[in-house]
Amino acid sequence: MSEIRTSLSIGQVAERTGLSVHALRFYEREGLFVNDVRRGPGGRRVYSEDDVDWLTVCIILRASGMPLPALRRYADLVREGAGNEEERLRLMREHYEHVTAQIGRLTQSLDLIRFKVGVYEDLVDQGSVSARQCHAPSLSAGEERTPLLRHEAVVE
Amino acid sequence: MSEIRTSLSIGQVAERTGLSVHALRFYEREGLFVNDVRRGPGGRRVYSEDDVDWLTVCIILRASGMPLPALRRYADLVREGAGNEEERLRLMREHYEHVTAQIGRLTQSLDLIRFKVGVYEDLVDQGSVSARQCHAPSLSAGEERTPLLRHEAVVE
DNA sequence: GGTTGATCTAGAGCCGAGTCTAGTTCCTAG
DNA sequence: CTAGGAACTAGACTCGGCTCTAGATCAACC
Incomplete structure (x- = not known):
């Protein structure tokens, strides 16, 4: 029933997740792990595949801008176990809204x-053509900036 | 030829742009303005509509994640005047890549x-149905977390 | 002439999210 | 037995991007 679970050192987890060993310890201090990180002989951290799975989720949530406190809250809820799914749902929906809003903003910015x-x-x-005819470009220095700035503000 | 240009106080610009007066002074110190901000009697800053236009651009670039040093670099190039369009182009293209990459990452995260x-x-x-039949949900506490975590890692 | 309220400068402080350091301990290999 | 490398803890430091404070000045109104 209980399979032999692979156990990983902090270095291995760092390599696998792309997080630094520092970040892993930091995350632990911050209470971002669902399961307390086990310790091996000599007090060294021993991670399971589950921990790595959870970290993968954390990384994605972080990458999408979830702040550490929210992530900790989420970890707390999962750690607590069944019964708080409404709150997890709220949290995820809220984050969903944030991310879509952010994508919207970025997409808008992309227009400009x-x-x-x-x-x-x-x-x-233009410059590469006129440059070999005349050192001064076809528009004067005064003209050059203003029309650019004028159009710049027009985003839509 | 020279229209009567509206001139604005720092407070008015703050209101119009959504930036704080602190931020406006900070941006100036950071060299983010293309035109030196003029001063009125008593040494007070006087902004033009052009300044506001430029700030609007800055705000969009910032919102899309352009760091201040890049923004300063861009301001430097524009201030310098015509002749460095290739570099402006490079800068903008680079930023374009960053933003599209970021949108990509966010969109991926959105899947999870x-x-x-x-x-x-x-x-x-499920819970709202079974909750009125039985206090304990249909899955045991042990079962509850693991399948979730197992699926969690599966992003695609 | 006195009180607001906006502005000024220089510089300190803050927040988030790690990163890095120092000094130690532990494991493995030669 | 010793050297090297990885890990440990607690806590200091960094960095980006503002924000806030202090103390002074200024303009406008009663």
């Missing part, structure tokens, strides 16, 4: 960025 | 988050 890339592509293309 | 929301929705639905 794309626009700017376009502007500079055009300018560079 | 959506999955979890689904799991907890199901559990809550």
Whole structure:
């Protein structure tokens, strides 16, 4: 029934997850683990595959901007066991909203960025042609900046 | 030819942009303005609409994760005037890549988050039915956590 | 002339999320 | 027995990006 579970050192877990050993200890201090990290002889941390699985979830939640306190809250709920699924659901939904909102903001920003890339592509293309005809570009220094700034603010 | 340009106090700019007056002074110290902020009588900052336009761009770039040093670099290039469009283009393209990568990561994370929301929705639905039949849910405490963790790691 | 309230400067403080250090202990190999 | 490398703890440090404070100045109104 109880399989031989692979047990991993902190170094191995670090390698596998991409977290630093420092970060792993830090996460532990912060109470982000669902199961207390076991200790081997000499007081060394022994991690299970489950720990790595959980860390994988943590990493994804962190990567999507969940702050440590929320992550700790979530770990607390899971540690507590069945019966608090409503709250876990709330927490996850809230995070879901955050992430979609963030994607929305980034996507909006991308409009401006794309626009700017376009502007500079055009300018560079023009420049590479007119540069071999005349050292001064076709627009004066005064003209150069203002129209750019004028358009810059127009995001939509 | 030269229109009467509206000039704004730091407070007005703060209100308009959503940045704090502190942040505005901080941005100035950091060299993020393209045009030196003018000073009125008594040494008070006087902003133009152009400044606000530029700040709007800054805010969008910041919101999309551009770090202050990059933003400063960009401001430097624009301040320098025409002739460095290739570098501006590089900078913007680089940022474009960062933002799309970030959107990608977030979208991926969303898979897990959506999955979890689904799991907890199901559990809550089940629970609200069986809860009025039996205080203990249909799965034992031991069973409860492990399958969740097992699935948790499966992102794809 | 006195009181608000906005602004000024220089610099200190804060928060989140780790990272790094010092000094020690432990395991393994030669 | 010794050297090397990995791990241990507690706590200091870093970094980015502001935010806040103190103490002074200034403009406007009663």
